Amino acid sequence: MAFDSHEKRVFKQVGTRPPRPDGVDKVTGRAQYGADVTAPGMLTARILRSPHAHARIVSIDTSEAEAMAGVKGVVTGRDFALPEDAGLADIAVNVMARDKALYDGHAVAAVAAVSPAIAKAALKAIKVQYEVLPHVTDVDAAMQPGAPVVLEGRALESVPAGMSVNVTHASEFGHGDLAAGFAKADRIVERSFKTAATHQGYIEPHACLASVTVDGKADLWCCTQGQFMVRTVCAALMGMEASQLRVTASEIGGGFGGKTTVFIEPVALVLARKTGRPVKITMTRDEVFRATGPTVSTSIDVKIGMTKDGRITAGEARLRYSGGAFPCGTVDMGAMAAFAAYDLEAVRTQGWNALTNRPKEAAYRAPGAPQAIYAVESVVDELCQILKLDPLDVRIRNAAKKGTKSSYGPVFDDIGLLATLEAAKAHPHYKAPLKPGQARGVSCGFWFNFGGNTCVSLNVNTDGTVGVTEGNPDIGGSRASISLMAAEELGIPYDKVRTIVADTASLGYNDVTDGSRVTFSVGLATIAAARDAKTKMCARAAKIWGIDEEAVEWKDGAAWPAGPNAGQFPPMSLAEIAAVSFQTGGPIAGHHEVNADGAGVSFGVHLCDLEVDPETGKTTILRYSVFQDAGKAVHPDYVEGQMQGGAVQGIGWALNEEYIYGRDGRMQNPGFLDYRVPVASDLPMIEAVILEIPNPGHPYGVRGVGETPIVPPLAAISNGVSRAVGVRMQELPLSPPRVLKAIKAA
Amino acid sequence: MVKVLLWGSLRAHTDGQAEIEVQARTFKEVLDRLAEAHPGLRPQIERGVSMAIDGRVYREAWFTPIRPDSEVVVMPYMQGG
CATH class of the missing domain: 3.30.365.10 (Aldehyde oxidase/xanthine dehydrogenase, molybdopterin binding domain)
Known part of the structure; x- marks a missing residue:
């Protein structure tokens, strides 16, 4: 959808500052974050992590832990499928190490038990035999000949021969004649810089609850920037069909990009499948730092x-x-x-x-x-x-x-x-x-900013209110922005619109909340869904008036007869059309699905x-x-x-x-x-x-x-x-x- | 024919050419023709690329139309946070 440049729009709702819709829940503690979800019979899982920066895993003996009273299940890397896709396979290996621990904090095993204390004690009973390997943590050192090799054979075809085995990507951009450009300069400065890795530092640590039934259906509640991404990745790692895994995103205490992948969710699912009980995992801050995030x-x-x-x-x-x-x-x-x-x-x-x-x-x-x-x-x-x-x-x-x-x-x-x-x-x-x-x-x-895959449903309720269903966790206020755009387009007050974030079974696929995409893409889809609903409401009014649909236009929150042959009818508001929707053809809803570009x-x-x-x-x-x-x-x-x-x-x-x-x-x-x-x-x-x-x-x-x-x-x-x-x-x-x-x- | 500008590191697979001419009317046809003419590009195309068409960046829009005089730039697949 292009900019509405054909009309000089005077915004009535967009650009205002109404109170945030999630504010009361958050200041009163009612908001449900990842760690707030519980289930009957729930187990608690803890993850054993490598104390070495780089080590070959010679053996893992879980027998003593498995024999402990209250321990219901133990998993290691062998319990996880390794997808063919390289990106998914890397996520699987990051979730649980296989042959090597690749960094301090890399997960090597996990225990589900009837209490956090028993799970923690059971981690100490797992015996991991490591062969410690040379490590490298500095990027310049890693690119030197003879540097410790982290992984072999991962260089893309773009990497020139002769570079360190650790180099995986190479790229080049630009245009023009550099030598000629520098020759025109009166002054040239050349400097070298270094920046440290930093963590996204979200307040809420990663947390999830997984439940798997004996017939293979699964539910996962988690703190994420993208429940559909979680479904895609976890289904691949679990060998499940997407329709059998429903993922519900909790409220989110910050993500900043760090929750655009999975860390503990597949572990909880595998343990839930193995034990037959719901399994909850909540990361400690130490784990968040050592095993999630950070930047380059x-x-x-x-x-x-x-x-x-x-x-x-x-x-x-x-x-x-x-x-x-x-x-x-x-x-x-x-x-x-x-x-x-x-x-x-x-x-x-x-x-x-x-x-x-x-x-x-x-x-x-x-x-x-x-x-x-x-x-x-x-x-x-x-x-x-x-x-x-x-x-x-x-x-x-x-x-x-x-x-x-x-x-x-x-x-x-x-x-x-x-x-x-x-x-x-x-x-x-x-x-x-x-x-x-x-x-x-x-x-x-x-x-750059991005758009991406987006799906929105907008339902007109019979009392004249509107529900917008979108699929992106609200990190930065998107529910308010989406409601504002729906209200603007429909011509109704902001407080008549409520926007909710749906689970993966309730809406089509949505990309994660990233790339500064949500207000742009979900907003664009919401406006289109509202226009779809307006078209349908104009058609209902046309039926009631007995005139052509083309002779009705939407203006100021109501359908109006328009054109020389439309006749004289009083406008019908959204609430008036909605109130008789069952009698005029059934519920009214607008939808829009798009892979949005033009961010x-x-x-x-x-x-x-x-x-x-x-x-x-x-x-x-x-x-x-x-x-x-x-x-x-x-x-x-x-x-x-x-x-x-x-x-x-x-x-x-x-x-x-x-x-x-x-x-x-x-x-x-x-x-x-x-x-x-x-x-x-x-x-x-x-x-x-x-x-x-x-x-x-x-x-x-x-x-x-x-x-x-x-x-x-x-x-x-x-x-x-x-x-x-x-x-x-x-x-x-x-x-x-x-x-x-x-x-x-x- | 459409002129397609490639980012620098892809030129290793196009005999050093930064700009390739292909017979294409859509995003997908550009990628298909590039992969046919220069098989070395296929792994990168299969991993994913973005494409700027007349200044607007598209990520997976197969049927986005391209005019013969469109400015077409193949770029890495964009990811955000």
Whole structure:
């Protein structure tokens, strides 16, 4: 569906800020999260995890555990099917190790027992004989000849011969003559950067409850970003037909991409099938850190040439990512996104993924882009410093715009980068004076945004209310946004619409809640479903009036006779048509199914004022502003919330968050005491400035907003810290010891 | 004929050509013709690709029409968080 540009729409519901529909349940504790679900006769399962970063599993003896009173079932890797599809097979092996433990925390066995205490005790009775192998956790080390081999034979055909066995992916993007571009530059800066792996840090640990009947039907309740994805993967791993497995998504306490795959769900299902009892698994925070998430860890080289007056003449980046112990294509996204904000004649990015003995990477908001853009934006900022140019002016001068051939290939359509940069430049924040010792960092950000498979049903109730059934777990307020769009399209009040998230047996397939897709795709499908229902309601009114369907139009929440021969009838409201629906042909519903495209790319600009304590190296964020194009902000509170939340998570990446590994390859900080996420007292109020440049691919102009705001903070903060301390920082996080070391070395 | 731009690492399977001309009217026909003409591309196409057609990115839209003068760019399969 294209943007409704033919009519000058004045929104009545969209753009307002009604209270969130899940608010009361969440503040009163009524909301059902993953761990809240129980069943009669339920068992509790616990998972035994490898204490080694890399080890061959010589044997697993479960006999003693199985003989313990209260233990009802034990499973190991042998209990799981290995699908032919490589991606599914990797998930299966990540869920439960087979021949090798590939990282500290890799699951090797699981126990279901009548109580958590017995399950925990039974784990200690399982005897695993390991042959410890050399390990590698650093991406650069993993790419060296002779590095410990994590997995063999996993290189795609794109990987050139002669690279380390650990290299699985290679990609290249760009256009133009790099050498000629660099020859035109007055100044060239070339730098290398590293970023640590970070965890999505959702408040709610993974939890699920599985039940399998003796005739092979299964139910699974779980905390996930996509119940249909869970069904697909678990059915494959269980050897089940999709129709026999019903998955219900709970309320979700954050996901950020980390819940777009499965970890414990297949384990619960296999144990439930084996024991004949419902099985519940709830991860501890230690398990969440060691065995789920995190992002890629990266090492990136960037080279940029610029003229004295701030024109970028060429850009080049080499990106080395590790997505942990399994092949991972996230580097492709980084290599495409790195220079997306710029209109360049010559640009090239090359990317490689290498296996390391770390947990399997899971998506995290704009996967791969924050790291790449951090490196590029750092070098742009350094060139601005060297050439004494205003960093926003330089970005405006080089900004990608409609008609720009993007660094990853396609020519951009309508995009909001220039408007966003100009809004940042005109904002009082950019003009505010800085005190001595303070500095201001600037960065652009970018994300692709996606649509995807979406199915929506909209039911008109006989009392004039409307139910919308969608299939995407609500992470960022989508139920409110979907209700707003349904109300807008039907012309009824927002509080007459209730949107619910259906299980996998109740609706057609929906892709996971990811890629900033839900308000865009589900909104698009909801508008189409509402139009379908309106057509049917107009037909009912036509029948009642005895006129042609074509002589009825929908306006302001009612069917109206239209046209010269329609006759004179008073309009019939939705409630009036619904009240007689049984008498006029039966229930009224609208449906729409689509694989939505046209999501429209998204840009943002962040400004950050900060100061660094020269004695401790601690950075304090003083002021932070986010400027982002939302296309059309359906519920501005939630849009601002996404912008603020992404900024805060990015601040965490920039300043403190990192997976720290010991010499033994084990994670040293698997808990929130040692893995430091920002808390409210660390932060100023994040000012969110929404711009609305309509997306031509959506009837209301909506763009996804959830991922872009995590992209700019890394460079905005690093650029600010670099200017504050007078040293170009090249590694994240900018933890106090790292900054202090740089200050002392300067 | 439609001109199709490939991302850099695919060029190893097209004798170094970045731009390939194929006889195609839809998303699927582009991929089918590419795989026929350059079998080295088939594994990547089977794993999944995205395709930008006149600036709009499609992921699995087999029947999306393509005009002879459309700008067509084959890209990795997009995934988000």
